[in-house]
Amino acid sequence: MITVGILALQGAVREHAKALEASGAKVKIVKCMEDLQEIDGLVMPGGESTTMRRLIDKYEMFQPLQNFAESGKPVFGTCAGMILMAKEISGQDHGHLEVMDMKVHRNGFGRQRESFEVALTVQGLEEESYIGVFIRAPYIESVGNGVEVIASFQDKIVAARQGLFLACAFHPELTDDHRMHAYFVKMIEESNEQLHKIS
Template identity: 50%
Template sequence: MRRITIGVLGLQGAVQEHIKQIESLGHDSAIIKHPEQLDHIDGLILPGGESTVIRKLIDRYGFYEPIKQFASKKKPIFGTCAGMVLVANMLHESPDSHLNLIDICVKRNAFGRQKESFEAMLDVKGMKTKYPAIFIRAPYITKAGANVEILTTYENHIVAAKQEHILVSSFHPELTGDNRFLNIFVDMVVKSLTTITN
């Protein structure tokens, strides 16, 4: 596997934790603070945080169209927690949506507020043993389109999914020492580079 560069949108949220996990897998990382940096990475992570705040910062710093263009080139994007809210086509009980990159409807803060944060062992598609997921003010997916692959659920709620080059999770994979979920994204990035090259 060739070395790849994965960027983490560095406007708000758990950025450094993602950077450490990317580098633990032997790949290059970059904190993305300027839209032109998107031209130099192979995949992009939209981290957790406050989705409304991150959206305002995306608009303020001119990231909206560049991220849409990044996605239009079939370059993989991974939205975790608030990042999942940002890439969803629909938001539960809200007329608003943000980047509209994956055919899902997301309910924000679906498991409750900060004090309702929790950990759970999940059966994730493709993993032989359970995955330790950390949920913090987490959203979940209330509806997924026919072309969306459901990767795992918690209490019958969809908490991770994938559609083409977009990956999402309700939980924070960067806060655990288990890098298997990030590996799903790395595999998507490698596959996209092979497709682009060919």
């Protein structure tokens, strides 16, 4: 069984854990750099990206998280987690981890009172629409050549994949539809198979 870590500095950790376990994965709560050595993939949940970055720096997790992303293991960022992964952030001089070739717009759909739910068509989950829960949500302004857009809403990109990196602007952990988490678990399983072939 694969083990998926959840960066547990802020955000809906318990809800992510429930969705991952329902998708057939074991869950590891990640609070320090040593925890990263025990996992096959990592979820970076929502929260507030500036606060999350401050906590990442406080617990000396910045370089270990970058190293993990570069190690060939999948990473899934949701909402603020997506912002942390982006190479560029609109209105800021630089990004945070800068592991995914995209430019994001923070609070792109408005503040808390503008939160909403909407049916999305997500590539790879085509059997039926997926309800996206948007809370102070960002969106992706643009992507690089190697990035595949997998969902859009109102002409704004809200989910994308670049190799082993998956990102979405909405909160998949806040619904009973676990298909986004199952998609990520499958990414990890496929990555593990490739790593075993190489070794």
